[in-house]
Amino acid sequence: MKKAPRNQTLTLSPKEIVEYKKRLVTADKLNPAGMTNRIIHGDIFKVAGRFPKNFVDLLFIDPPYNLTKNFGGKMFKKTDAGSYEKWLDSWLSQLVKILKPHASIYICSDWQSTPAVYNSAKKYFHIQNRITWQREKGRSAAKNWKNVSEDILFCTVSKDYKFYPERVRLKKKVIAPYRDNAGNPKDWQHEGGEKFRLTAPSNLWTDISVPFWSMPENTDHPAQKPEKLLAKIILNSSDAGDFVFDPFLGSGTAAVVAKKLGRRFSGVESDLHYCCLAEKRLKMAENDSSIQGLKNGVFLERNAK
Numbered sequence: 353m354k355k356a357p358r359n360q361t362l363t364l365s366p367k368e369i370v371e372y373k374k375r376l377v378t379a380d381k382l383n384p385a386g387m388t389n390r391i392i393h394g395d396i397f398k399v400a401g402r403f404p405k406n407f408v409d410l411l412f413i414d415p416p417y418n419l420t421k422n423f424g425g426k427m428f429k430k431t432d433a434g435s436y437e438k439w440l441d442s443w444l445s446q447l448v449k450i451l452k453p454h455a456s457i458y459i460c461s462d463w464q465s466t467p468a469v470y471n472s473a474k475k476y477f478h479i480q481n482r483i484t485w486q487r488e489k490g491r492s493a494a495k496n497w498k499n500v501s502e503d504i505l506f507c508t509v510s511k512d513y514k515f516y517p518e519r520v521r522l523k524k525k526v527i528a529p530y531r532d533n534a535g536n537p538k539d540w541q542h543e544g545g546e547k548f549r550l551t552a553p554s555n556l557w558t559d560i561s562v563p564f565w566s567m568p569e570n571t572d573h574p575a576q577k578p579e580k581l582l583a584k585i586i587l588n589s590s591d592a593g594d595f596v597f598d599p600f601l602g603s604g605t606a607a608v609v610a611k612k613l614g615r616r617f618s619g620v621e622s623d624l625h626y627c628c629l630a631e632k633r634l635k636m637a638e639n640d641s642s643i644q645g646l647k648n649g650v651f652l653e654r655n656a657k
């Protein structure tokens with residue numbers, strides 16, 4: 353089927369799949385030194401036990417939520433909360449050893465999966481906060497409130513961790529531009545007729561859009577995270593050169609943003625097509641390190657030009 357002219361959704365030709373497949377690290381040839389800046393094509397349950405210790409500065413985890421969902425033909429089936437928690441715990445418990453003492457961990461979930469994530473994470477980490485982010489697109493339901501939010505649990509290994517809120521300030525339009533007695537702007541700035549305030553990040557993120565088909569980062573992955581969301585996490589909780597790891601890499605968002613921001617990365621994904629999409633995005637990042645919604649070190653409000 354022919355794509356609409358503005359549809360930028362990334363696709364893969366059979367030739368590209370052959371090429372990108374060659375770059376992947378396969379689970380049977382897992383070599384700790386060879387993992388850096390590479391994608392591991394495999395099952396996290398099979399590879400987690402073979403990772404080196406103490407190498408990750410930032411762990412971003414976006415597992416299948418407790419929903420029935422088709423990931424490249426493989427169904428993840430909704431189960432009861434207890435079974436989902438056991439499933440989570442079976443791999444999370446194995447990932448603890450890969451973390452450095454000052455590492456941060458961000459775990460994504462929706463309202464139904466959050467209790468299980470919390471119960472498992474509290475066994476291993478200091479839970480610092482729950483971030484809620486608003487999806488622009490909601491999932492309608494005839495007899496329920498439209499579901500427009502997701503959670504991210506922010507955890508750390510210890511009480512000593514990296515946190516740089518000044519790198520993730522949000523540029524917000526000023527509604528009431530108050531001035532002090534001398535007539536100077538009170539906590540706001542103006543530029544080109546625009547009145548704005550650079551605000552510190554809160555745990556409620558309303559400036560994120562899920563990738564849609566006219567955005568160059570969009571793929572056919574059914575649960576792709578926005579690059580802007582990863583940029584906030586990576587800039588806030590790591591330094592250039594740090595190691596970012598994602599055990600459920602999907603279309604590669606965490607790896608791509610880590611690369612764009614000068615971090616080292618690795619991740620695991622069980623589906624070959626998604627691994628190849630991630631490789632294609634990594635290749636594109638070599639020529640384009642822009643991140644939608646992030647301009648000159650400042651995050652813009654949703655849909656801002």
Ligand SMILES: C[S@@+](CC[C@H](N)C(=O)[O-])C[C@H]1O[C@@H](n2cnc3c(N)ncnc32)[C@H](O)[C@@H]1O
Nearest residue numbers: 395396414423575576577600602603605621622
């Ligand atoms: C929620 S998606 C991650 C999406 C990703 N954050 C992105 O931006 O594209 C979860 C991914 O985990 C993968 N997955 C499921 N079970 C897995 C396993 N046992 N080992 C590795 N990957 C797995 C799925 O194929 C899916 O792509």
